[in-house]
Amino acid sequence: MGSLFSMANTKTNQSEPSEISPNETCKRQRLSTSSNEECPRLIPNLPDELSLQIIARLPRICYQHVKLVSRRWKATVMSSELYKVRKELGTTEEWLYLLVRVGENKLLWHALDPRSRIWQRLPIMPSIVDEEDSQKSSSRLWMWNMVEGIRIAEIIRGLLGQKDALDDMPYCGCAFGAVDGCLYVLGGFSKASTMKCVWRFDPIQNVWKKVNSMSTGRAYCKTGILNNKLYVVGGVSQGQAGLIPLQSAEVFDPFTDTWSDVPSMPFSKAGVLPTAFLADMLKPIATGLTSYNGRLYVPQSLYSWPFFVDVGGEIYDPETNKWMEMPNGMGEGWPIKQAGTKLSVVVNGELYAFDPSNSVDSGRIKVYDQGEDAWKVVIGKVPAYDYTDSESPYLLAGFHGKLHFITKDANRDISVLQADLCSNLDSSPSTSTPSSPKSMEDELWQESAQTDAAVWKVVANRGFGHAELINCQVIDI
Secondary structure (H helix, E strand, O other): OOHHHHHHHHHHHHHHHOOHHHHHHHHHHHHHHHHHHHHOOOOOOHHHHHHHHHHHOOHHHHHHOOOOOOOOHHHHOOOOHHHHHHHHHOOEEEEEEEEEOOOEEEEOOOOOEOOEEEEEEEOOOOOOHHHHHHOOOOOHHHHHOOOHHHHHHHHHHHHOOOOOOOHHOHHHHEEEEOOOOEEEOOOOOOEEEOOOOOEEOOOOOEEEEOOOOOOOEEEEEEEEOOEEEEEOOOOOOEEOOOOEEEOEEEEEEEOOEEEEEEEOOOOOOHHHOOOOOHHOOOOOEOOOEEEEOOEEEEEEEEEEOOOEEEEEEEEEEOOOOOEEEEEEEEEHHHOOOOOOOOOEEEEEEEEEEEEEEEOOOOOEEEEEOOOEEEEEEEEEEOOOOOOOOOOOEEEEEEOEEEEEEEEEOOOOOEEEEEEEEOHHHOOOOOOOOOOOOOHHHHHHHHHHOOOEEEEEEEEEOOOOOOOOOEEEEEEOO
8 A cells, every 4th residue: 555655656746847937836826716716616515505504603703704715705704695594593693782982072883792702893983964964053052052051051061071072973962773683873963963864884794884864853862672673762853942852753674774653652741740830841851762571661751951850651562553651660660870861671581770879889780570560679789880970881781691781890991791690699600710810800800799699790891991881782693
């Protein structure tokens, strides 16, 4: 056998020229590359259907390198067909998309793969606005006169952290949502005008694209996902006499790229104020929106900035296309995040809300008990650092079947914490031996954040400098 291979090698050597010129080598390399690019199959000797299933089983984080294999592989990774296969195979992955504000007015999206703990930065959001919006008015004074007086304008300036925020920030007061594997940015202020425009980010194509605009210009509206449709409710719009609270609602169908009207919120409890003076002074506004049990739950308040008075809320049922009053215990006990807004998330069918404490570096997580119509504390201590200079110091998210809390740690790094609910801490699995000082720091934070209801685990963290948390969304593709 050995002599057979020896003879074969000898014949091969005799048939080849003794030297190959550099030009010939380059020519062969070009031909080899061309043949690879023109290969009729993704993986040689395998049907494309099988190759597609192999690629669909790869982690999404690998696709950036997969694109470099060939033009066909790049086209495959950026095709909708691949992600349909991933859904059929059950290999889709939930990534966290986090929006931060850096500096005075720079908004940046970052995507986190929780399994690999790798962050990726998204392309910058377009700063283009509709001409009809940008031509309305650009005067700073016009905006401040539109709001109810100079004193209130100063309060708004202070909350936003800068005097010229509404003129310079292209997406001040915008809303966000994620549906059908895409990220959406809706409305907001631009040069003191409320916008109708909607932008969609496609993580497969890695591009922002403008889609059909809303029927009404809105800022600070609330969004929710129901039956794979994006609902938008409330917010404020501009009027000749000032900012007008909106009771209207509309819904976007990503499959048809169209908006449809939804019946306006009745705000029934807003009409029971004892005097006409209070009814004229206090304006109804939606302070949150959660998709829960197949319906939209909208907590509401009456406000005269900066004062908010809770008035329960209302529920939209898509089957009847009608609004109904929210149960008293649910509406009145819904914890308030700050400035009247209510932070909540649904995980495994349970509705959770964050209840900030009056003391520094603490807070609680409450869960809604539908049977008793009451909010109950499920996590007694949340490791939330009190940064009073932050407009949005913490966020809630749900992915991988767990509740997550996003905040800044003692070093002002943004941390994503996972709540592992348990009945007995002694029975909780022990953590592995840390391999680095950073791991030791994470473990110490976990130990300090243990309560009788949960253990907090650091999923990922990253330093964004003095970045401020704005919003987060979860996309599963």
